[in-house]
Amino acid sequence: MSDDTSAGGTAEFEEHRDRVRRTMPPALYLPVSSAEGGEFHEVELRAMNDGRLALLAYTALDRLADAQGPHQPWMxxxxxxxxxxxxxxxxxxxxxxxxxxxxxxxxxxxTQPQPDPESAS
Incomplete structure (x- = not known):
């Protein structure tokens, strides 16, 4: 693959990413883990079966609660x-x-249960 094609692919990807982000709401609800006292928040990422890391994001607070339960901290x-x-x-x-x-x-x-590796498909 030539550098021109590679650069074109990158430009196309960036254009697509920007187009997708323009259609997203101005803010998203992200699941977080809280340190003791709730002062430190780290966004929770989930490992996918194919090894990629996913950021789970929700377009409304009720969607986050419906999808992750009532005890999930968020920001x-x-x-x-x-x-x-x-x-x-x-x-x-x-x-x-x-x-x-x-x-x-x-x-x-x-506490958050850990996925059972035996049940992963």
Missing amino acids: LYPTDRLEDLEQSQPYDVILLDLEIPEALWRRADG
């Missing part, structure tokens, strides 16, 4: 700052409004 994050987040917490893909299995929802005591 409202400006869409135009997603590149900043990607710099500090790299991810491969953004998945919008994805429901996760109830068995993986955060519990009332703040």
Whole structure:
């Protein structure tokens, strides 16, 4: 593959990414894990079966609660700052409004069950 094709592919990807981001809401609800006292928040990323890291993002708070349960901590994050987040917490893909299995929802005591590697497909 020549450098011209590679550069063209990159430009096309960036144009597509910008077009997608323009259609997103101005802010997204992101699941976070809280340190003791709730002072430090780290956005939770999920490993996909193919090895990529996914940022789960929700377009409304009720969608996050329906998809991840009532005990999931969250933060409202400006869409135009997603590149900043990607710099500090790299991810491969953004998945919008994805429901996760109830068995993986955060519990009332703040603990989060770990996926069973035997059940991964």
